[in-house]
Amino acid sequence: MKKLINGPEDVVREELQGIEEAHGDRVRVSYDPNYIVRKDAPVQNKAAIISGGGSGHEPMHGGFVGMGMLDAACPGEVFTSPTPDQILAATQAVSGGKGVLHIVKNYTGDILNFEMAADLARGEGIEVEAVVIDDDVAVKDSLYTAGRRGVGATVLAEKICGAAAEGGASLRQVADLCRKVNANGRSMGMALTSCTVPAAGKPTFELGEDEMEIGIGIHGEPGRERRQLATADEIVEMLAQPIVDDLPYGPGDKVLAFVNGMGGTPLIELYVAYHALYKYLHGRGITIERNLIGPYITSLEMAGCSITLLKLDDETRRLWDAPVNTPGLRWGV
């Protein structure tokens, strides 16, 4: 296992210390239980937004805490759900009197623990709504999920809902918006290589030198099929076709196109993939109005990419463009 780490058991704590030392102007970090909150939390009279999940997907979610996006993030151990007490503590820390939205990716452990934390918070008089993101069209059920997995649309929902909350929207409005983003977003990913969970010390799965996994999950869980390595144009079509067919997206649609790196794939390849996606969508009359290209929802050092499309309307486009000031996404400030 070749990683820039000290002990496998130290990775998450030391990562959080690094985030605190680097971004103390914008966030505060709590340890035991672990969570990251915006520095000015709790923001009074603003619907607060929390997300969380296993570590190993950075910058998601800790890198998205700050003005215009998340109020808090709860990082579990690598690829491990955060615990209810973490989520509860973060919920208490950000509650500013207007309720708290939990944005939850659809993994069984995450769902259970967020639900338990929401119940406990409600018992303390905090209004909590939860929205489950399940945008991955690759497989119906998987190793860790009943139904579809939550992947790239989570990043877009956090940005768009964060802008709405910053603008004064109510908890109900922000939750409805989150459901709308999930309803209009679809994703699929692929891997060229496996990743290695530090505590496991060996690759999660094996892929031959001329193989790739299409429909991979962000924890290396199996996808649709293992195939012979193909060109970028072919790979992008294998991902984009099921996405476009699923919603479906059609001529005249305007979308945000998100080409995400899995952690080990460099930007030069993501731009080649973006070009392939641009050609593919252009040929189907679908217009890319906004884009996001880079490693935003990663799977440790896995090589590969995922594609997310989000159908835009005036509201979601405006909220996407609104100022954001987080370590991972920043513009307008």
Next chain:
Amino acid sequence: MKKLINGPEDVVREELQGIEEAHGDRVRVSYDPNYIVRKDAPVQNKAAIISGGGSGHEPMHGGFVGMGMLDAACPGEVFTSPTPDQILAATQAVSGGKGVLHIVKNYTGDILNFEMAADLARGEGIEVEAVVIDDDVAVKDSLYTAGRRGVGATVLAEKICGAAAEGGASLRQVADLCRKVNANGRSMGMALTSCTVPAAGKPTFELGEDEMEIGIGIHGEPGRERRQLATADEIVEMLAQPIVDDLPYGPGDKVLAFVNGMGGTPLIELYVAYHALYKYLHGRGITIERNLIGPYITSLEMAGCSITLLKLDDETRRLWDAPVNTPGLRWGV
């Protein structure tokens, strides 16, 4: 070779097409010869700044074209210097009457070709100054360089000089500032794995499962030594110690600390490394006033990191903080 590409010969052109399709709101791309310019080039009565070098280091340099940073970037083929005609064409395209600065990383081919282009441009009446960046303390001479290589300080120089030019500084002032950044910046890098140049199809070098290369160059050229794999704390000390000793940096110094990913190393590990660097510098009385953490000067899919320190003063700190609007670095707008 596992990459998201079509043919090896198509990588750079398709990457540029992707950049043009994604960022057409901010940049224009020219093909044959290849260069990227800010959309509003030439900006009249502003000193223009150009950089360039081989592709494979993205987002450097193409991702740094835009308001507050570069006026143009000249990407060569992967790990191959741009040609004089590319650089000349870019120089002509951005010349707004106040001269053009060439920021050149110290590699023999880059130096020769930038010099030739500068001579040709001067022959056409364009005032050109060139500053060579040579911040890598790892080795004195290397496979492609006489003297020290130019690495991470290049990114910082482009940002800081870009802000000065945007603010109305003269060509001479911007060039002097660039020399100051180079004089106050030092870097060193390491690799956990090799990278594979698409046209070569096989790894540039071999590293055993328990080996790493300390002092690696951004093209995979040899460093100081090949060592047994170590912890993040030990690795960071192996990089930081020669940097700190070289300038030297000492108690009371205020620095920008840049922890750079080589392309295949995910953000979670870079934050662990940043934490190690923070501890190391704190113990020596050196204060980190600004930071940059992520893959900004990469070496294709190489796993590893580099550290750059830049001693800050009021001028460079203010210029670092100034607004920038490029695909790769953006804040304040």
